[in-house]
Amino acid sequence: MNTKDCKHIISFSSPAEGEGGLTGEWRTQKPIINQDKCIAMKSQKGVCFQCWAYCPESTIERRPFPTINYKYCKGCGICSEICPSNAIEMRNEFDENNT
Ligand code: SF4
Ligand code: SF4
Numbered sequence: 412m413n414t415k416d417c418k419h420i421i422s423f424s425s426p427a428e429g430e431g432g433l434t435g436e437w438r439t440q441k442p443i444i445n446q447d448k449c450i451a452m453k454s455q456k457g458v459c460f461q462c463w464a465y466c467p468e469s470t471i472e473r474r475p476f477p478t479i480n481y482k483y484c485k486g487c488g489i490c491s492e493i494c495p496s497n498a499i500e501m502r503n504e505f506d507e508n509n510t
Contacts, residue, residue, distance in 0.1 A: 426470050426480065434470075434483050434485040435482045435484050439505075440486040440503065441504045442486065442491055444498055445500065449496065450498070451476050452477075460473055460477060461493050462493060463477055466489065468487075
């Protein structure tokens, strides 16, 4: 098929269970999105989403605001590093207050 005929604007992948199990089981640090700081949530528009674009596990969904699927999030912290408004805090996975 000619790429001009393809309906997808960019290629993307979906997370899936691999031989090592769910990547979410590897996590020791958990990313938590602060809604009061998130540009997409504050503006109520489809803007920013750098966390979605950079997540190596494709585990952040846009619906319509960033939502992390913890089954596949491995806690690498890239989303937290890339977020321009410091809206994503990495917390200890085993801390009772990390929701
Ligand atoms: S990168 Fe940060 S500010 Fe941008 S959508 Fe993600 S959480 Fe919100
Ligand atoms: S920590 Fe952030 S970038 Fe890393 S896998 Fe989880 S959601 Fe994706």
